[in-house]
Amino acid sequence: MVICCYSSIENQWSGQDLSDKLALLPGKLQDEAMRKRLWVDRQLSISGKLLLKEVLHQFGMEQVSLSDLKYNSYHRPYFDTRFDFNIAHSGNIVICCGTDNGKVGIDIEKINPIELSDYTDYFTPNEWGIIRNYPNQFDGFYDFWTRKEAVLKAIGTGFHTPLSSVDVANNTIAYDGISYHIQKLDVVKGYQCHMATSEKTGNVKLLSVNI
Numbered sequence: 001m002v003i004c005c006y007s008s009i010e011n012q013w014s015g016q017d018l019s020d021k022l023a024l025l026p027g028k029l030q031d032e033a034m035r036k037r038l039w040v041d042r043q044l045s046i047s048g049k050l051l052l053k054e055v056l057h058q059f060g061m062e063q064v065s066l067s068d069l070k071y072n073s074y075h076r077p078y079f080d081t082r083f084d085f086n087i088a089h090s091g092n093i094v095i096c097c098g099t100d101n102g103k104v105g106i107d108i109e110k111i112n113p114i115e116l117s118d119y120t121d122y123f124t125p126n127e128w129g130i131i132r133n134y135p136n137q138f139d140g141f142y143d144f145w146t147r148k149e150a151v152l153k154a155i156g157t158g159f160h161t162p163l164s165s166v167d168v169a170n171n172t173i174a175y176d177g178i179s180y181h182i183q184k185l186d187v188v189k190g191y192q193c194h195m196a197t198s199e200k201t202g203n204v205k206l207l208s209v210n211i
Contacts, residue, residue: 001059001099001100001101001201001205002097002098002099002104002195002197002201002204002205003055003058003059003097003098003099003204003205003207004055004095004096004097004098004106004185004195004204004205004206004207005051005054005055005058005095005096005207005208005209006051006093006094006095006096006108006187006188006206006207006208006209007047007051007093007094007095007208007209007210007211008092008093008094008188009040009043009044009047009092009093009094009211010092012039012040012043013039013043018042018043018046021046021050021211022034022046024050024053025046025049025050025066026065026066026067028067029049029066029069032045033045033046033049040092044089044092044094046211047089047094047211048087048089048094048096049066049087050211051087051094051095051096051209051211052066052085052087052096052098053066054096054207054209055085055096055097055098056083056098058098058205058207059083059098059100061081061083064079064081064083068080072156074156074157074158074160076153076156076157076158082100082101083098083099083100084098084099084102084103084104085097085098085099085104086104086105086106086153086154087106088106088107088108088149088153088193089108090108090109090110090191091110091190091191093108093110093187093188093191095108095185095187095193097195097204099197099199099201101199101201102197102198102199103154103155103156103197103198104154104195104196104197104198105149105150105151105152105153105154105155105180105195105196105197106150106153106185106193106194106195106196107145107146107147107149107150107153107193107194108146108187108191108192108193109142109145109146109191109192109193110190110191111138111139111142111190111191111192112138113138114138114141116131116137116138116141119141121164122145122148122163122164123144123148123163123164124164124167124169126167126169127144127167127168127169130144130169131143131144139192142192143192143194144168145192146192146193146194147168147182147194147196148163148166148168149163150182150194150195150196151166151168151173151175151180151182151196152166153196154180154196154197154198155175155176155178155180168182171183178198179198180196180197180198181196181197181198181199181200181201182194182195182196183195183196183197183201183204185204185206187206
């Protein structure tokens with residue numbers, strides 16, 4: 001089972017709202033959020049952790065505390081339970097996905113014009129061939145970027161693994177003896193979002209949450 005909760009940051013919170021939302025987090029996560037220089041980044045950081053609390057609630061796992069968060073050698077957060085989760089944000093959207101079966105990775109990106117030639121080394125020749133055949137190559141770029149990052153986040157290494165070492169042209173790929181299954185999520189218009197799981201999943205429960 002996979003549950004994903006997402007939220008949008010529309011306005012800067014008041015000082016009281018910020019204090020109230022921070023109070024819902026353990027001190028370490030409060031400090032992490034407040035080190036962000038821009039207000040929108042602070043709010044995205046806080047919102048991501050509050051969405052994690054909501055996902056845990058959806059699974060009936062209120063006994064799991066954010067104070068129990070640990071980090072692997074690549075700074076990927078996890079709990080010492082069967083439950084796995086991943087958080088991503090871009091623009092003013094933040095999303096958190098959780099599963100009680102296997103591993104999950106999520107990535108979301110706002111579609112903005114970029115210089116594609118700057119990213120030549122991030123994709124395989126096979127992937128570039130497909131991207132260039134998209135009617136809109138920016139859609140193709142962000143389609144493959146979010147697929148690739150979701151897989152690497154599910155693997156647990158993120159950008160520590162070269163992006164060009166994983167070809168995500170197919171919806172199922174094998175890495176280090178484990179198969180990862182890629183699924184597109186239609187979250188918000190103007191964004192590309194993909195999820196990767198180590199176990200096949202059916203329908204994903206996708207919830208919009210007001211933080």
